[in-house]
Amino acid sequence: MKRRDFLTGAAVTGVAAASATFATPAIAQGKQEWRMVTTWPKNFPGMGVGANRLAQRITEMSDGRLTVRVYSAGELVPALQTFDAVIEGSAEMSHGSAYYWHGKSRAASFFSGVPFGMTSNEFSAWIRYLGGQEIWDEVYDQFGVKAFLCGQTGTQAGGWFRRELSSVNDIKGMKFRTPGLGGQVWERLGATVVNLAGGEIFQxxxxxxxxxxEFVGPYNDLALGFHQVAKNYYFPSFIEPGLAFELTVSKSKFTALPKDLQTIVEIACQAEYEQMTADFYSHDPQALRTLVEKHGVKIHQFPEDIIEAGAKASADLLRELREGGDALTKKTADSYATSLALVRERTQNVDMAYLAAREKFFNGLS
Incomplete structure (x- = not known):
C-alpha cells in the first residue's frame, strides 16, 4: 500500500467540519446508524483497516440493526479530537488509543502502553481478569463514555532517528515525536517531545x-514512508511494550441498546483484538525485510545507557503517579503495578525461558 493512498485528505485536520455539518444517525424500524470517528488515516494498515473491520463485524452480526459508519482522521473531526467527539455527542464511537487522552486524565495512559510495563498478553490479563476493565470504566465514567479493547500491536519499534545514537547524551535537545507516559520518559532523558497524529509525522x-x-512498527512505518527521511531504525520500544487500542462508545447510548446489541459490540471488539494482533505479527517482519533490503534502512538496538536511563526515568515517573497523583490515577497505578508483579512471573518463568531455549537450540525447519 502506498503512502498517498491512505493519507489523501487525512493529514489536513482543518477540514474537520463544524458541528452543524454532522449527519443525524438514522433510527428507523428498530435500526440505528452510529458514527465511528478514528484517529487513523484512511485505509491505514492495522489500525485503520481494523476499525473498518470492527464496524463491519458489528453491522453484520446485528443484521443491520446497528450499522456503523467509519470516518477516518480529518473527515469529521481532527485525529486527536475523536474522544471529544464522543463526549460531546458528535459521534457515538471513536477508535484510538487511550494515551492520547492523558490531558483529560493521567490515568488514561495506563490503558494503552506503559514504559517498561506489560506486554500484550500481560495487559489483556489485567484488563479481563485482574480488575483493569473495572478501573477503566471508573476512569471513563467521568466523561460519560465506556471503552473496550479492540486491538494490539505487541511490542513496538523504538523509532526513527536521523543520526545514529551512541549514548544518552545524543538525546539532549532532540525534537522527538512520541506520546503518553513514554513521551514523558523521553523528556526526562533530555528530548523535546511533541505529539502528532500519524498522518502528520512524515511532513x-x-x-x-x-x-x-516513533509511531508503531515496520508495518505502519513503511506505509508512512519514514525511511525516506531517516535511515536509523531502533528496536525495541521500551516505552510501548504492548500498545492497545480502544473502541470508545457513548455510555448513555450504549446502555440504551438492547442487551444483545451490547453483547455484539463487546464480542466484536474481542474478535478484533485477536485479529489485529495477528495482523501485526504477520506483517511486521515482512515490512522490516522490505525496509532493510529495498530501502537501505539500518537496524539498531538502543545503547545500553539509554535503556538504563529510560528504565530509571520510567520507574521514577510511575512512582510519582502512585504517590502524588489524583486518587483515581493512584488507584489505577496501584492496580497496574500489583498486576504486573503477578503476571510477569509467568512471563519470566515460562515465556522467556522457552524463548531463550528456542533461540539457543532450535534453528527452525528450513
Whole structure:
C-alpha cells in the first residue's frame, strides 16, 4: 500500500467540519446508524483497516440493526479530537488509543502502553481478569463514555532517528515525536517531545521540525514512508511494550441498546483484538525485510545507557503517579503495578525461558 493512498485528505485536520455539518444517525424500524470517528488515516494498515473491520463485524452480526459508519482522521473531526467527539455527542464511537487522552486524565495512559510495563498478553490479563476493565470504566465514567479493547500491536519499534545514537547524551535537545507516559520518559532523558497524529509525522520529519519519531512498527512505518527521511531504525520500544487500542462508545447510548446489541459490540471488539494482533505479527517482519533490503534502512538496538536511563526515568515517573497523583490515577497505578508483579512471573518463568531455549537450540525447519 502506498503512502498517498491512505493519507489523501487525512493529514489536513482543518477540514474537520463544524458541528452543524454532522449527519443525524438514522433510527428507523428498530435500526440505528452510529458514527465511528478514528484517529487513523484512511485505509491505514492495522489500525485503520481494523476499525473498518470492527464496524463491519458489528453491522453484520446485528443484521443491520446497528450499522456503523467509519470516518477516518480529518473527515469529521481532527485525529486527536475523536474522544471529544464522543463526549460531546458528535459521534457515538471513536477508535484510538487511550494515551492520547492523558490531558483529560493521567490515568488514561495506563490503558494503552506503559514504559517498561506489560506486554500484550500481560495487559489483556489485567484488563479481563485482574480488575483493569473495572478501573477503566471508573476512569471513563467521568466523561460519560465506556471503552473496550479492540486491538494490539505487541511490542513496538523504538523509532526513527536521523543520526545514529551512541549514548544518552545524543538525546539532549532532540525534537522527538512520541506520546503518553513514554513521551514523558523521553523528556526526562533530555528530548523535546511533541505529539502528532500519524498522518502528520512524515511532513514534520521531512521539514526538519522533528529529529526523530516513533509511531508503531515496520508495518505502519513503511506505509508512512519514514525511511525516506531517516535511515536509523531502533528496536525495541521500551516505552510501548504492548500498545492497545480502544473502541470508545457513548455510555448513555450504549446502555440504551438492547442487551444483545451490547453483547455484539463487546464480542466484536474481542474478535478484533485477536485479529489485529495477528495482523501485526504477520506483517511486521515482512515490512522490516522490505525496509532493510529495498530501502537501505539500518537496524539498531538502543545503547545500553539509554535503556538504563529510560528504565530509571520510567520507574521514577510511575512512582510519582502512585504517590502524588489524583486518587483515581493512584488507584489505577496501584492496580497496574500489583498486576504486573503477578503476571510477569509467568512471563519470566515460562515465556522467556522457552524463548531463550528456542533461540539457543532450535534453528527452525528450513
Amino acid at each position: 514534520a520529519l521531512q521539514s526538519g521540525a522533528l529529529d526523530a519519531a
